[in-house]
Amino acid sequence: MTLKLYDTATRSVRAFVPLNEGRVSIYHCGLTVQASPHLGHIxxxxxxxxxxxxxxAKGNEVTVVANVTDIDDKILAKSxxxxxxxxxxxxxxxRELHAAYASLGCKPPTYEPxxxxxxxxxxxxxxVLIDRGHAYxxxxDSGDVYFDVKSWPRYGELSGQKVDEMESAADADPRGKRDPRDFALWKxxxxxxxxxxxxxxxxxxxxPGWHIECSAMAGKYLGDTFDIHGGGIDLRFPHHENELAQSAAAGxxxxxxxxxNAWVTMAGEKMSKSLGNTALVSEVTRAYxxxxxxxxxxxxxxxxxxxxxxxxxxxxxxLEEAEKAIDRIDNFVGRARGFLxxxxxxxxAVAPQWEAFRAAMDDDLATPAATAALFDAIxxxxxxxxxxxxxxxxxxxDAVTAMLAVFGLDPEAPEWAGDPRGSADLVPVVDGLVGALLEQRSAARAAKDWAAADTIRDxxxxxxLVITDTPTGASWSLEK
Incomplete structure (x- = not known):
């Protein structure tokens, strides 16, 4: 099945065809590093x-560029x-950003300019934009340079807005602007x-102004045209709208x-540093x-x-249910690998659950259906x-291992090796200890020492642990 993705620009699910077969280029906007990252960012x-x-997993070589905005108004004000x-x-x-995405098992970008x-x-x-008549x-005498929104007829195509219905850009002093909606390229x-x-x-x-940063860096590392650009939905306007306008206007x-991706909200409001309603990644990962x-x-x-x-x-x-789901995953992974x-x-051979997983992921990354396929396989x-x-x-x-690799949840993957709570390294040890007790219980049952057998089980x-007696012996699993 061909991978389909919801394209914000066309507002439709489209078949994804890479610009270069077998190679995919992705740019997604990183953080403005003014404060600690929260769940909305991560x-x-x-x-x-x-x-x-x-x-x-589909056989592509993927290049990911994610920038760091390390200069802007908020950084200057807070510092x-x-x-x-x-x-x-x-x-x-x-550095806190790096620690946050590493703590959740995210691969670092190919490059992070x-x-x-x-x-x-x-x-x-x-x-280039000035020479083409799209900036001034x-x-x-402020030294500011602005993008001339009215000079670019396609402005608003990403967000679906009309220029005449937009509010003034709030990224610089309006005194030097031809139009209040013009945005700053240079401050x-x-x-x-x-x-x-x-x-x-x-x-x-x-x-630099915020928007010009990403256009310049995306162009430098991925070329004038690349496959996928994205980020949180809050970036669609004005940030991505402005990026698209200035890049396209430059040819x-x-x-x-x-x-x-959609927001993480708190009490119905977008999780935001400026609103003060955040759940810091460092705090949540200490608790769970x-x-x-x-x-x-x-x-x-x-x-x-x-x-x-x-x-x-x-x-x-x-989150507690999520922890139980992880326990269920690890229980099966450990037992299966020990058994095999x-x-x-x-x-x-290909498990039907893998086919269901693959179909779900190819359908605009339908992770709810893919998750159902994972637990069907377990x-x-x-x-x-x-x-x-x-x-x-x-x-x-094999199917579960492949699914966990896509989800970034394989307990034996290198990214989880440093976190004992996220590692299956202890599963064989626990399985061996429980197995030894179950052998003692089996011996007690064979000797008709029911009291000793019941004590071990209790x-x-x-x-x-849940102990299940089968024709081939007792097995154990975590209680749900």
């Missing part, structure tokens, strides 16, 4: 990580409040700002598909298994809103274990 990282993994150099402030929260490292490319792109230096240096936060340009010292094809947090973020469809509040009982319940042994070699695998059907256990174990039950 959902985008998880969504694009799953997309990348699925494209790779000034704290009395910290702006670059140190930005670097501190850049910083805005401040690409000032020459931005100046070059602005110069402000006449008030002239202000006396109250650090001189280090400015660079020389043909229009005087200054720094670039830019993104062929636009992918946007990080793999469960990842599962919580990926199991709803990426275009569906997720409601979460640490103080909300329903939200806590959802090191000499098991995958066969050509249920069938547990039944095969109970029947000691090695061939069937092997086929289903002890394991109190520890949260």
């Amino acid at each position: 959902r985008k990282e998880v969504v694009f990580d799953v997309l990348r993994r699925w494209l790779e 000034a409040e704290l009395g910290t150099p702006w670059f140190a402030h930005a670097y501190h929260f850049e 910083r805005a401040t490292g690409h000032i020459p490319e931005m100046i070059e792109l602005i110069s 230096p402000a006449p008030d 002239g240096h202000k006396p109250e700002e650090p001189l280090t936060a400015s660079w020389p340009s043909p229009w005087g010292r200054g720094r 670039h094809g830019f993104a062929r598909y636009w992918l946007h 298994d990080p793999r469960a947090v990842r599962f919580f973020l990926l199991s709803p469809h990426y275009r569906s809103t997720i409601e979460f509040s640490p103080a909300d009982e329903a939200s806590r319940g959802s 042994g090191d000499d098991w070699e995958p066969t050509e 249920k069938a695998g547990n039944q095969a274990l109970a029947a000691s059907d090695r061939a069937q256990v092997g086929v289903l174990s 002890t394991l039950t109190r520890l949260g």
